[in-house]
Amino acid sequence: MSTYFKNISRGIKTTLKGMSLTLKHFWNARRSRKPYAMQDSNYFDLKTGIVTLQYPHQLLPVPDNGRYQLDCEIDDCIVCDKCAKICPVDCIDIEPIKSSEVISYTSDGSPVRLYAAKFDIDMAKCCFCGLCTTVCPTECLTMTTEYDFSVVDITQMNFEFSNLSADQADKKRKLYEQFVAEKEALKKSSQPSANNQEPVVELSNKPKPAFKPSFKPAVKPAETIISQDVKDEKTETATPKPAFKPSFKPVVKPAETTISQEVKEEKTETATPKPVFKPTIKITPKDQ
Structure with missing residues (x-):
């Protein structure tokens, strides 16, 4: 009998405990928890309130990095094509059009010389590596905090950023082709006129100045400059040099060798000629 009443009392206590917890959660559900991100230091201090967010009306804060x-x-893009070249999945497609002059300037002062007829980014292919943002010289390509861009049709993931329509791009392309054609025609027309040009006759008899290099010579003292001016005046007033004629210098011999050579020559002049050799035959007594 005692056990029967003990079970009844235990059931009433547990029921009251469970209902107290339920009523407590209902009372705390009057307000919602603040949308703190997990990296926030106050995230684990939020012990009461509604946990579920009413998306998309309520969003968690997104880190900036x-x-x-x-x-x-x-407007800040110079159409350098670096982002398209470094992209590992080829999700960036750019079509540049050349211009004959500077189009505009970016916010950092860089000149824009190319039109972007096409600048498409296919986010369905993007691997979110961030390489395109690091190589951009004008920092016109960035990553926003928008992370929810899911669509039903995958073609809607292709974002177009070009500020030229198809007709405007065709006009810019034709203008540049016309500029190139006129430039080539001007080159061809200037070539025969240069060949048929009559030579210019110089009336003055002044000699042409000597070739002088364009580099800046070293600074010399005043004495060397004055001596150089004097030399230049002498060279201007000097008569033309005669034609070069080689001259052979005789070899100078010592005095003793020249005297002995003269003595030898005198001896050869005064010496008598040698007699002609005539053989003599000796007669023996037997022959007589």
Whole structure:
């Protein structure tokens, strides 16, 4: 009998305990928890309130240094094509059009010389590596905090940033082709006129100045400059040099060798000629 009443009392206590917890949660549900991110120091201090967020009306804060949707400020783009070349998945497609002059200037002062007829980024291919944002010289390509860009049709993931329509791009392309054609025609027309040009006759008899290099010579003292001016005046007033004629210098011999040579020559002049050799035959007594 005692055990029967003990079980009844235990059931009433547990029921009251459970209902107290339920009523407590209902009372705390009057307000919601603040949308703190997990990296926030106050995240684990939020012990009461509604946990579920009413998305998309309520959003969690997104870190600024995350990798999310790409965005391009086309007015600051110089169409250098570096982002398209470094992209590992080829999600950036750029079509440049040349211009004959500077189009505009970016916010950092860089000149823009190319039109962007096409600047498309396919976010369905993007791997969110961030390489395109690091190589951009004008920092016109950045990643925004927009991370929810899911669509039903995958073609809607292709974002177009070009500020030229198809007709405007065709006009710019034709203008540059016309500029190139006129430039080539001007080159061809200037070539025959240069060949048929009559030679200019110089009326003055002054000699042409000598060739002088364009580099800056070293500074010399005043004495050397004056001596150089004197030399230049002498060379201007000097008569033309005669033609070069080689002259052979005789070899100078010592005095003793020259005297002995003269003595030898005198001896050869005064010496009598030698008699002609005539053989003599001796007669023996037997022959007589």
